[in-house]
Amino acid sequence: MNFTNMKSNFNRSFVQITDKLKSKKGLSKKIMAITLIGIAGIVLIGLSEIIPDNKSEKRKEVTYSVAETSYSSSFKTETEKELKEIISKIDGVGNVSLMLTLDGTTEYVYAEDIDTETDENNDSKSDKYKNKVIIVDSDGNETALVKKIIEPKVKGVVIVCSGGGNIEVKERVIKAVSSALNISTNNICVEKG
Numbered sequence: 001m002n003f004t005n006m007k008s009n010f011n012r013s014f015v016q017i018t019d020k021l022k023s024k025k026g027l028s029k030k031i032m033a034i035t036l037i038g039i040a041g042i043v044l045i046g047l048s049e050i051i052p053d054n055k056s057e058k059r060k061e062v063t064y065s066v067a068e069t070s071y072s073s074s075f076k077t078e079t080e081k082e083l084k085e086i087i088s089k090i091d092g093v094g095n096v097s098l099m100l101t102l103d104g105t106t107e108y109v110y111a112e113d114i115d116t117e118t119d120e121n122n123d124s125k126s127d128k129y130k131n132k133v134i135i136v137d138s139d140g141n142e143t144a145l146v147k148k149i150i151e152p153k154v155k156g157v158v159i160v161c162s163g164g165g166n167i168e169v170k171e172r173v174i175k176a177v178s179s180a181l182n183i184s185t186n187n188i189c190v191e192k193g
Contacts, residue, residue, distance in 0.1 A: 072106045075151050083180060087159065090176060092169040094162025097193060100154055107150040110134070154181045160193035 080100050088096045115130040134145040157177055163169035170190045178185045 072102070072152060075106060076100055076102055079154070079181075083157070083177065086176060086180060087161065087173055090169070090172050092163040092166060093173060095193065096159065096161045098157060098159045101156040101158075102152040103155040104152045106152060108144075108146050109148040109150065111145040111147040154183055156187040157181065157183070157189070159188070159190045161190065162193060164190050165192035 080098060083100070084096050084098055087093055087098070111134040113132045113134055115132070117128040117130075119126045119128070135142050136145050159173060159177070161169075161173065164173075173190050174185050174188045177183075177188050
């Protein structure tokens with residue numbers, strides 16, 4: 001149903017309701033006016049749900065979320081690729097498949113401008129801080145200035161390799177992965193594949 005049909009249906013319904021209210025003999029003009037204002041309010045609320053909102057702000061948030069997810073995904077992919085390359089060079093390992101588990105996602109720390117105000121009353125002193133994220137305008141696009149990117153921590157690694165059944169190879173792989181990722185050996189699983 002398009003907007004024009006809805007408008008004509010609303011006009012017909014409104015006229016029918018006002019005619020019915022006018023036909024009631026005992027109603028005062030105040031009650032009739034209040035009733036009509038209430039009906040008009042309900043209709044306006046219903047129309048506000050139909051009329052589209054300004055979606056540009058939502059689109060900006062979605063783009064931002066996709067960028068964060070993409071960065072976390074590429075971090076995981078690159079780390080797995082580098083780790084696989086290193087492990088495959090260890091003598092006796094053979095073919096390698098691995099999977100990383102990350103703790104959290106990428107965190108962005110934005111540059112902030114901090115304004116400080118000091119209030120001194122008699123014997124007490126209080127400081128007020130106002131933080132504002134610094135915005136950079138480039139080519140008409142406003143973006144927050146990223147001060148630092150904190151990559152997610154690796155929580156665990158599963159490695160399946162041809163030499164995973166050999167205890168010496170297994171120990172060397174676990175030691176290499178533990179050193180490369182700075183994680184506990186308890187969070188590394190090496191199996192024969």
